[in-house]
Ligand code: PGA
């Protein structure tokens with residue numbers, strides 16, 4: 001039984017306040033979880049409130065429904081209590097940031113009580129024994145770095161790696177190789193919110209640089225290092241004019257589909273996230289049909305980890321992968337529902353961090369628990385390596 005829920009304000013990686021929750025159980029279990037936060041958030045995400053407000057509202061409405069009321073090991077009841085306490089569809093009362101922190105802290109308290117690692121508690125005895133390939137953000141711009149690329153994330157995808165550990169180190173090497181190539185070209189680069197290099201170059205040059213880096217590292221490590229993208233196209237789309245804007249270059253929806261399909265061909269992209277606007281299920285479907293099953297077309301802002309939006313996407317064959325971010329929907333139960341609905345319908349689940357992160361490692365466990373083929377959690381930087389290093393530890397014990 002959960003005996004205590006404590007909430008506090010802590011820092012996230014952008015230096016903004018976020019919500020941390022601690023859960024204690026009667027049998028001595030303890031769990032701690034912290035909410036991440038997005039910058040290029042989807043319009044249909046659950047609502048994150050300012051940390052102070054979220055904490056005050058959760059203390060008033062949610063904590064009394066949980067302390068002494070539900071078992072940490074009964075995740076569905078914990079999450080149902082959060083939903084009942086909130087009373088809205090989008091966690092507008094207590095904040096998805098308070099909800100997800102409590103939901104994750106409860107799962108960890110349950111695992112602690114059981115003496116099991118979190119991935120084992122979440123995945124259960126019938127979990128497969130697969131490990132996710134980490135997608136490493138090595139060059140980026142968009143909402144994560146001003147004056148850099150229009151495409152938000154250029155991702156290293158070490159699909160041929162024999163182990164998670166090899167994949168994690170390969171991504172860090174690609175990040176390093178990008179720096180060397182930029183140096184050779186006399187291009188200075190700061191880092192964006194997720195630790196990716198954020199040079200002031202056009203997207204075309206970024207493709208050249210990242211392709212050279214992944215090829216170089218593939219030669220070094222002796223396995224395939226693929227290339228992926230998060231276009232985050234909702235941030236480029238102008239709904240009034242119906243065009244995607246890359247600086248002075250404008251593309252209609254049809255041109256955008258062509259453009260991305262050509263990129264998939266030219267760079268053998270294994271993964272393309274949010275290639276179209278978050279409302280454009282039919283544009284997504286056109287691209288998904290065009291590129292075939294070799295390339296994952298993944299809905300992030302399109303689906304926002306929401307089973308209703310995912311169900312529509314399945315009906316319309318909009319994508320063949322779903323990005324899963326627990327804070328987009330507010331609880332681990334909802335995130336698992338999205339994974340399950342996706343997998344039942346042939347969509348690959350990809351578990352993801354946010355641009356604003358903490359040292360919380362829940363998503364590493366979630367990716368292993370759900371047998372996700374990919375996990376997106378950056379390449380370097382403490383709040384990113386927290387998850388990557390946790391994957392290395394999990395691989396050693398699992
Ligand atoms: P966000 O970006 O966390 O800023 O929303 C990450 C993503 O778009 O995948």
Ligand code: ZN
Pocket residue numbers: 230232273274300301
């Ligand atoms: Zn995204």
